[in-house]
Amino acid sequence: MPLPALIPCLLLLLLCGHPAQARPLTLAMPHFPPYTYINAEGQADGIALARLQQLLTRAGVEFRIVPVPNYGRALAELEAGDVDGFFLASPNNKRSEHAHFFGPLMLNRWSWFYFAGKKPGLCQSPTATIINTNTQYWLEQQGCGPLHTVHQAADLISLLTDGRVSAAFVARRVMLEEIRRQGLPVTLFTEQPELVQPFGLYIAYTLLQEQPALARQINDALLQLPPLDTD
Numbered sequence: 239m240p241l242p243a244l245i246p247c248l249l250l251l252l253l254c255g256h257p258a259q260a261r262p263l264t265l266a267m268p269h270f271p272p273y274t275y276i277n278a279e280g281q282a283d284g285i286a287l288a289r290l291q292q293l294l295t296r297a298g299v300e301f302r303i304v305p306v307p308n309y310g311r312a313l314a315e316l317e318a319g320d321v322d323g324f325f326l327a328s329p330n331n332k333r334s335e336h337a338h339f340f341g342p343l344m345l346n347r348w349s350w351f352y353f354a355g356k357k358p359g360l361c362q363s364p365t366a367t368i369i370n371t372n373t374q375y376w377l378e379q380q381g382c383g384p385l386h387t388v389h390q391a392a393d394l395i396s397l398l399t400d401g402r403v404s405a406a407f408v409a410r411r412v413m414l415e416e417i418r419r420q421g422l423p424v425t426l427f428t429e430q431p432e433l434v435q436p437f438g439l440y441i442a443y444t445l446l447q448e449q450p451a452l453a454r455q456i457n458d459a460l461l462q463l464p465p466l467d468t469d
Contacts, residue, residue: 266312266324297459310370328435341438358404391416
């Protein structure tokens with residue numbers, strides 16, 4: 239076949255084999271250590287960020303990060319069109335109204351924590367959780383409470399110590415990391431596991447409509463990455 243006739247065929251193969259990305263994804267990253275946080279050097283860090291990088295590198299998708307204080311802000315910025323998605327998150331109905339969940343990339347274990355030897359009536363006693371997280375959403379859906387929401391894991395321990403709540407309900411890795419950070423003995427608390435949730439990436443439906451190949455790229459990469467259980 240003459241060379242000029244080959245050129246359109248080669249271009250077609252290149253375009254179909256790996257569609258060009260219009261622009262890097264803009265992804266909100268909530269403060270949720272040790273999964274996602276800004277480290278002492280001012281850089282994005284965390285075990286969930288490392289996992290996301292593995293996924294999007296395999297998918298051939300470029301991205302940039304916008305740090306946000308919590309999951310509520312991440313969802314609000316997605317609704318406003320200021321970001322294309324957020325990570326890592328577990329699914330719920332409110333989030334899935336606006337974005338598609340890709341996962342799981344990791345497993346997120348939710349547990350109750352209370353002082354050893356002082357088991358309360360779980361879901362019927364004052365309970366603390368981190369604001370705008372899926373643990374708060376789940377507690378509200380279950381009718382648990384009264385609820386006290388805080389902005390960071392350190393405040394969960396403060397509320398327990400002050401006696402203002404009887405239990406904390408939170409991602410276990412978050413609570414265990416804070417107990418370690420404060421130098422407290424793990425035996426000070428009793429942990430009662432409740433749920434294991436998928437932890438993944440949310441991408442706005444509007445972007446997926448604009449870039450229909452993106453979902454296939456991410457799903458293909460997911461097949462190469464079994465969910466990571468860090469516990």
